[in-house]
């Protein structure tokens with residue numbers, strides 16, 4: 286089965302299950318125009334995040350890794366009136382593009398973008414006694430273990446946790462690939478001995494290649 290087939294099947298799903306949406310298309314076009322890498326979630330994955338948030342009736346979302354805000358917009362649209370998403374982004378440039386994109390998409394008042402290394406902005410959230418019922422971790426993978434610990438720290442009981450890129454074309458099986466894969470593997474080690482988190486992981490193929498998602502409940 287080829288990558289072309291995965292891409293066409295994703296397109297087939299989108300054609301049938303996802304309303305074509307000029308706002309989303311414009312957002313991706315403005316990311317490309319600004320030179321951002323096209324490493325956003327796929328359309329089907331964005332919709333999955335949106336559905337999970339609605340299933341959980343989540344109202345307070347924390348995202349790690351904004352890029353241009355494509356996943357942020359999918360999630361913001363799932364929020365009820367008064368709901369809010371906070372998203373953490375290292376790059377000033379990415380945050381600036383995302384800010385503009387959120388304004389264009391009409392979700393500015395639901396989205397808070399905090400610029401800087403997540404490791405430095407997370408303690409601010411904790412000191413303000415913020416808590417969350419939905420987490421999406423999709424930033425620098427080497428810090429995944431720390432991010433999962435922060436999610437536990439900031440979680441409301443029964444919060445949902447999703448982590449992107451946990452397969453990396455199978456690189457996850459290799460012990461010494463790079464810092465990023467090491468971070469993902471350490472996260473799995475942590476989860477194998479973490480009673481507060483109940484999780485599974487699924488392998489995915491599609492327009493973004495072969496990868497996977499961790500799906501968990503934090504108690």
Ligand code: SAH
Pocket residue numbers: 324325326349350351352353354355356357373374375376379401402403404423424425
């Ligand atoms: N969630 C986005 C894609 C995120 S790509 C989407 O699906 O649309 C990963 C992002 O994490 C990049 O924008 C990168 O700049 C950011 N990032 C990398 N290291 C980070 C760090 N230490 N803290 C916060 N964000 C970081």
Ligand code: DHB
Pocket residue numbers: 324325326423424449450
């Ligand atoms: C990369 C990061 C991602 O979050 C992703 O979904 C795909 C690729 C990357 O850093 O290459």
Ligand code: MG
Pocket residue numbers: 324325326423449450
């Ligand atoms: Mg990702």
